[in-house]
Amino acid sequence: MKVIVKCPEVLRYVAFAAVLIVCMAPVVSAPVALVLGFGFSFLLGHPAPHLNQKAINWLLKASVVGLGFGINATGALAAGKQGFELTLYSVLVTLVLGALIGRFLHLAPKVSHLIASGTAICGGSAIAALAPVLRVNEKEMSVSLGTVFLLNAAALLVFPVLGHWLHLSQFQFGLWSAIAIHDTSSVVGAASAYGAEALEVATTVKLARALWIVPVAFVSSFAFRTGNRQVQLPWFIGLFVAAVLFNSFVPGVAALGEQVVWLSKAGLTVTLFLVGAGLSVDKIKAAGWRPLLLGLMLWVLVAAVSLWGILLL
Template sequence: MESTSPENKIKILFFSIFIILCLFPFFSPPIALLSGFLLTLFLGNPFQKFSHSATRILLQFSVVGLGFGMNITEAVKTGKEGFLFTIVSITTTLIVGLLVGKLFAINRKTSFLISSGTAICGGSAIAALSPVVKAGEEEISVSLATIFILNSIALFVFPLLGHVFHLSQPQFGMWCAIAIHDTSSVVGAAQRFGDEALQIATTVKLQRALWIIPVSVVTALVFKNKESKVAVPYFIFLFIAAMLFNSYFPAFQPINEVIVMLAKKGLTITLFLIGAGLTKESLKKAGIKPLAQGVLLWLFISVVSLVVIVNTIA
């Protein structure tokens, strides 16, 4: 990156201004995502090489920070309620996804990564499972691009649909956790709906993320890759520790509230960086067939989970 060139200085200036804007209340997560995308589209991203790692680290810190605003008793209750739902939805989504991929004659590894990203936790699942199936760079790029496009759309569409269908906060929180791909957009969408929706969505989504471990083990056996290491999302355990601290040390409540506020701002910046990572090249890489598989699978899990949630959760 030629940081001394006038062109790059202008890019850095604009990106810095928008990152600062992310700290203000009027700059919501969807606006941050869209701003990042538009800035990259018209100016380019001066931090392209560092955006991915910065996004991952900032997202993990933000999620752990949100734990300081949650109660462990409520989280355990939510986790129990969503456990069976999680198992059934992950299994069903993987099976349907692979069937659709076969129907469309999509590369086996690409189809599996798109299905896994939809079923578990978006880009994190794809990143964890790619080495297990020995996926190539193109297969990984196509899968990530497909999931990322749909994930970005979900951040805008789900809150609107939640109000259209008159969903309660528990219903919307559970729906977000099941039907939206990445943790970032799950939390971003739920945050717009309310605090209760945010707590439920975050808890259930992180519970789903832990399924990367057993799915990785089974995948290694199916793809006959015994040498692969299972990627464990360790930050989830820090999230649990934060909930425990908030639940059993009420004297620190004022400090915890500040941490939660900073975590929400960090999430907004994360979504800005995610938007900045959506380039013309990534849109082209998605391709018609993989994108069609992603859309159909997304519609399937969204509609089915919504029907079940409306009829089982008050």
């Protein structure tokens, strides 16, 4: 997609930095930041698209670790226990349905598996971790990432609205968003817009869900006979756990926790601005309708079934 408004490169950098700083203000919510990012990229173009994904990756991890300083270990453990069973079922069912629906839609098996894994575990992070294990090519990787990325952005905007419409409690929404939304950035963004308790539950359950990357990658290497069983561990989850423990048991840390959590929430909002800035009409077109249909069907099924299970708790 061509840039609509032309401006000097320096002014584009300045404008980008200005909007990014504005996104750090408490009045700018996560969904608004996402839309601002997309709007800026659509109108003026991203000034440094080659750095966008790297910035998202590191800023998201730092923000998630910082959020740990606002979470109590006892509450986190209770939320993790209640979310484990739902997470287990959702991961297994999503992977199986992804293979079956992908075959029906005549998609390449590796593409179906990447989209299903991104839906079941943690979006783009799961796809990036599985790509070297499955030895996928660049096209398979980009199609899978594009599909999950688009649905992930939609989830950030839709889920808080649905949560209020369904009158979900803070705990219910946090658990639901952690299971049914793809990427950690949108899970935390949607939950933070819903409330503090929802954020605590969502962050804990989501990061526990991300650990499924390891067994899924190991099994995938056998299923696709690649012989490559190496997978990068989500090390920042360990730092998040350490932050929770420090906040809960080390005297004096909790006093600084509020400032760290505020900075982390601001960092998360900036992350979602960058996510929106990385979205383009060209990416939407490149994904194609069949991968999008697979991703949409899996997403709706996971969201509906997990919500039903949560309401029965």
